[in-house]
Amino acid sequence: MAWDTERTKGLLLEAATSEFCTRGLAGARIDRIAAEAGVNKERIYQYFGNKNALFDAVIVAALSTLMDEVPIEGRGPEAMADYAGRLFDHHQKDATAPRLLFWEGLERGTEVVGLPKRMANCASKVNSTIAALPGVSREDAGDLLITIVSLCDAAPVLPALDGLMAGNDPGRAQRRRAAVVRTVYLAAAALAAEAQEPLNAPAATA
Amino acid sequence: MAWDTERTKGLLLEAATSEFCTRGLAGARIDRIAAEAGVNKERIYQYFGNKNALFDAVIVAALSTLMDEVPIEGRGPEAMADYAGRLFDHHQKDATAPRLLFWEGLERGTEVVGLPKRMANCASKVNSTIAALPGVSREDAGDLLITIVSLCDAAPVLPALDGLMAGNDPGRAQRRRAAVVRTVYLAAAALAAEAQEPLNAPAATA
DNA sequence: ATTAATTACAACTACTTAGTTGGAAACTGG
DNA sequence: CCAGTTTCCAACTAAGTAGTTGTAATTAAT
Known part of the structure; x- marks a missing residue:
C-alpha cells in the first residue's frame, strides 16, 4: 500500500x-x-x-460544499422562500457552515480567504436569484441573499435567543422556520413587484 | 483619597x-x-x-445597556421598521453588542448567564412589540424580534458578506440598511394584518 | 498612635501552546 | 537488492497561559 x-x-x-x-x-x-x-x-x-492556513482550508471547503448542497430552484418569490426553508433545515441538521461563517467574521474581520472562488459562488447565487425573480437588480438580489443568510445562519449560532424570546415551548424551531420562510417570501415578492412596475417608487427607505 | x-x-x-x-x-x-x-x-x-465570570459580567452589562439605549417607540409596522433602523445604525457605529452576542452563542452554546435579567429584558421588548402591533401573539412578536436582531446584528459581524455579494461599491451599507428596514416593515405589516383578520388564515407555512 | 482589615502588586507556579527537529520506516525507480 | 525520496512520528523547544502567593501600602476604628 x-x-x-x-x-x-x-x-x-x-x-x-x-x-x-x-x-x-x-x-x-x-x-x-x-x-x-x-x-x-x-x-x-x-x-x-500552520494553524491559520488550516482554518482557511476548512472554511473554503465547508462553505463551497454548502453552496452545492443547497441550490436555488424554481421561479418566483416562492422559489426564494423555498430556498430559505431548505437552507434553514440544512443548518438545523448541521450547523457547521453557519458556525464557521460567524467564527470567520468574528476572528478575521474583513480579511477573507479564497476570495476568487467565493466571489464566484456568490455571483452564481445572485444569478440564480435574478433568474428566479426576473427584472430584479444585482444589488437587490444580493441584498435578498444576505437577508436569507442572516436569518438562516443566525438561528443555529444563537440557539439561546429562541428560548429567551419565546420560552421553552416545543415546536418553536418549526415556528421559527415558518417565520423565516414567510419573511423571505414577503421580501422577495416585494422585489418582484417592484421590478414589474419600477415607475411608482415606494418610499420604503424613509 | x-x-x-x-x-x-x-x-x-x-x-x-x-x-x-x-x-x-x-x-x-x-x-x-x-x-x-x-x-x-x-x-x-x-x-x-476568573476569566469566564469576567466574560459573563461583560455580556450582561453590555447587552443590558443596549436594551435601554435603543427602545421601541410608536405604533404600527412603521414603529418596528423604525426600531430596526435605529438598531442597525447603533450597531454600525458600535459593533460591541452584536459581536459579544455571537461570541457568546458560539463559545457558550445554550448556556446563558444572567438569565432572569435577560429574560425580563426580552419580555419587555416583546411587550413593546405587542403594544406597537395590537393583537399580535407573544410568539409572533418574539419571532419578529428575532428576525430584527438577526438582520441587524449579523451585518456588523459578517462585514465581508456585503462585499462578497454586492461588490465594493460605496453606499452599500446604506442600501443594506434600507433593505433591512423594508423587510422588517413587510414582516410587521403582515403580522398586523393577520392580527386584524385572524379568521382567513393564509397558508404561509407551506 | 495602634490594630485589624482591605487593597495593591510584583514575582511566581504549574501547565499548555504552536511549531520544530532528527531520525526511522516505507515506498519508488533502477 | 539498492539509492534516493517521501512519509511518518516521538521527543523537544521556546514562548505564552490562567491563576496564586507573600508582602507592602492604605484605610478606618479604637
Whole structure:
C-alpha cells in the first residue's frame, strides 16, 4: 500500500472542521485535531502550513460544499422562500457552515480567504436569484441573499435567543422556520413587484 | 483619597469589554485586559473570580445597556421598521453588542448567564412589540424580534458578506440598511394584518 | 498612635501552546 | 537488492497561559 496522503489530508481536514466549528480559531487545539484524525500533528504543518492556513482550508471547503448542497430552484418569490426553508433545515441538521461563517467574521474581520472562488459562488447565487425573480437588480438580489443568510445562519449560532424570546415551548424551531420562510417570501415578492412596475417608487427607505 | 474600588472595577470591565469584543473568550488575554485597564491582574480574580465570570459580567452589562439605549417607540409596522433602523445604525457605529452576542452563542452554546435579567429584558421588548402591533401573539412578536436582531446584528459581524455579494461599491451599507428596514416593515405589516383578520388564515407555512 | 482589615502588586507556579527537529520506516525507480 | 525520496512520528523547544502567593501600602476604628 502506497502512502495514502490524500486520505491523511482528508482525515485532518475533517477533524479540523469539527474542532474549528466547535471552538473557533483561537479555541482550537492543533494537538486535538491531530489526535482526533489519528495522525501526527507534524503532518498538519507539512500539508497545510500552520494553524491559520488550516482554518482557511476548512472554511473554503465547508462553505463551497454548502453552496452545492443547497441550490436555488424554481421561479418566483416562492422559489426564494423555498430556498430559505431548505437552507434553514440544512443548518438545523448541521450547523457547521453557519458556525464557521460567524467564527470567520468574528476572528478575521474583513480579511477573507479564497476570495476568487467565493466571489464566484456568490455571483452564481445572485444569478440564480435574478433568474428566479426576473427584472430584479444585482444589488437587490444580493441584498435578498444576505437577508436569507442572516436569518438562516443566525438561528443555529444563537440557539439561546429562541428560548429567551419565546420560552421553552416545543415546536418553536418549526415556528421559527415558518417565520423565516414567510419573511423571505414577503421580501422577495416585494422585489418582484417592484421590478414589474419600477415607475411608482415606494418610499420604503424613509 | 479612599480606595476607589468602583472605579477600578469599571476600568477592568471596560477593558474586558473591548478585549472580549475583539478576541472572544478563548482569544482574550487576562494580562492584556489588566494592562489596558492599568490595573494589576490579580484584581480581576478578586473582583470577578476568573476569566469566564469576567466574560459573563461583560455580556450582561453590555447587552443590558443596549436594551435601554435603543427602545421601541410608536405604533404600527412603521414603529418596528423604525426600531430596526435605529438598531442597525447603533450597531454600525458600535459593533460591541452584536459581536459579544455571537461570541457568546458560539463559545457558550445554550448556556446563558444572567438569565432572569435577560429574560425580563426580552419580555419587555416583546411587550413593546405587542403594544406597537395590537393583537399580535407573544410568539409572533418574539419571532419578529428575532428576525430584527438577526438582520441587524449579523451585518456588523459578517462585514465581508456585503462585499462578497454586492461588490465594493460605496453606499452599500446604506442600501443594506434600507433593505433591512423594508423587510422588517413587510414582516410587521403582515403580522398586523393577520392580527386584524385572524379568521382567513393564509397558508404561509407551506 | 495602634490594630485589624482591605487593597495593591510584583514575582511566581504549574501547565499548555504552536511549531520544530532528527531520525526511522516505507515506498519508488533502477 | 539498492539509492534516493517521501512519509511518518516521538521527543523537544521556546514562548505564552490562567491563576496564586507573600508582602507592602492604605484605610478606618479604637
